[in-house]
Amino acid sequence: MLQNFDTLKNACSDQWQAYIQHPFVAGISEATLPTPAFQHYLQQDYLFLIHFARAWGLAVYKSRDMNELRHSLDNLKTIVDTEMGLHVAYCREWGIDEASLHDLPEAQETLAYTRFVLDCGHRGDLLDLHVALAPCLIGYAEVAEWIATRSQTVTVDNPYQAWIDMYRDEDYLEAVRRERLWLDERLAEVSPARFAQLTTTFRDATRLEAAFWQMGLDAAG
Numbered sequence: 159m160l161q162n163f164d165t166l167k168n169a170c171s172d173q174w175q176a177y178i179q180h181p182f183v184a185g186i187s188e189a190t191l192p193t194p195a196f197q198h199y200l201q202q203d204y205l206f207l208i209h210f211a212r213a214w215g216l217a218v219y220k221s222r223d224m225n226e227l228r229h230s231l232d233n234l235k236t237i238v239d240t241e242m243g244l245h246v247a248y249c250r251e252w253g254i255d256e257a258s259l260h261d262l263p264e265a266q267e268t269l270a271y272t273r274f275v276l277d278c279g280h281r282g283d284l285l286d287l288h289v290a291l292a293p294c295l296i297g298y299a300e301v302a303e304w305i306a307t308r309s310q311t312v313t314v315d316n317p318y319q320a321w322i323d324m325y326r327d328e329d330y331l332e333a334v335r336r337e338r339l340w341l342d343e344r345l346a347e348v349s350p351a352r353f354a355q356l357t358t359t360f361r362d363a364t365r366l367e368a369a370f371w372q373m374g375l376d377a378a379g
């Protein structure tokens with residue numbers, strides 16, 4: 159059987175489900191997430207995005223052709239031009255400007271996850287880096303889809319609607335499809351030992367995603 163992205167996900171199904179259906183996500187869906195939990199999450203996510211933009215920059219650097227290069231550059235640009243904008247706009251509503259966002263101390267969860275991904279990229283090759291980035295890029299599309307399919311989801315006056323909509327955006331979903339194809343092509347060619355190594359990276363990144371949600375919940379006490 160050919161290995162692909164789904165094989166990777168199925169090898170970590172417990173961790174994957176704990177990430178996608180985390181209580182933090184249920185709180186966004188049901189509009190019951192305490193504001194301080196979302197505020198802490200989103201402020202740390204601003205710092206997180208800076209390092210993830212750097213990680214896609216590293217993927218640009220490691221690219222071997224224009225196709226790979228453009229794909230990583232597009233993800234970098236989405237973070238800088240779109241995702242950052244939403245974070246800054248939400249924070250402005252709460253009276254926090256971009257300069258003070260930048261000055262926030264990084265939480266341990268932010269440090270652990272971002273530096274882990276950068277280290278995977280520096281130590282390994284482009285595939286190691288993409289596998290470390292996959293829970294972030296592909297996972298949020300599943301998160302938004304899970305929210306969209308739940309009967310408990312509040313769609314009228316949900317304060318988190320703009321956030322949900324960002325991950326239902328067609329350009330973003332197209333980038334997710336491209337990433338899955340890119341991974342499927344490469345994962346089909348690796349040895350079982352290499353696949354086991356990549357599974358560890360993917361599982362660890364998935365655990366760090368769940369810990370990032372949990373950090374938000376913990377901040378609300």
Ligand SMILES: Cc1ncc(C[n+]2csc(CCO)c2C)c(N)n1
Pocket residue numbers: 203206207210233234236237241293294295296298367370
């Ligand atoms: C902890 C955390 N994980 C994933 C994302 C989502 N995300 C970050 S960069 C990127 C790719 C380019 O858009 C995506 C989907 C986030 N914001 N915060």
